[in-house]
Amino acid sequence: MNALFKSLSDPTRREILQLLKDTDLTAGDIASHFDISKPSISHHLDLLKRSGLVSVRRDGQFLYYSINTTILEDLMQWVMNLKH
Amino acid sequence: MNALFKSLSDPTRREILQLLKDTDLTAGDIASHFDISKPSISHHLDLLKRSGLVSVRRDGQFLYYSINTTILEDLMQWVMNLKH
DNA sequence: TATATATTTAGATAAATATCTAAATATTAA
């Protein structure tokens, strides 16, 4: 749960999730949307992966990232619980 | 929105919110639940306040903190939007 | 097989954050 919150606490990572909302993208596609180096984006993707917010599959040279909304249920539950 | 996510990214602050779920508490009451100095807790409370997650009222010498769940609607919306 | 492309990993650095102690402020009570 901490990894999830930590993951969502960075604006770049939240924007990555927005990009992945509509379609799966390669690491390069994602990186090209930001004015940040590829290794940095790769690091953000790694954190998103570790927290369960994205998953990745290889297609040849490319790594396709996709959003995983299942884990967001936990967040919803946490929020609901806090609201009583 | 960033302040909200940042606020929720720290485990101590999330635990503070859990404490405030049931009842309003003074800064001292909150601090006594943790093995962290009062100034540090005061700092966490300040961040929670700035993000809109808690509000505070004075009663004599005491400052009572209470949870504000209204702002959590924004978070719910953000999550829902991400899920489409 | 050698080279090009896509991406990550490693290692360093700078910025942000959590924490501490000491001092300041606000209120109450003697």
Next chain:
DNA sequence: TTAATATTTAGATATTTATCTAAATATATA
């Protein structure tokens, strides 16, 4: 008005995090 209590503010420090460049790994293609 002085002393006690509650809490914050100030300033310093250590840890975490975001970022960078350079090097390594994986796959595809000439």
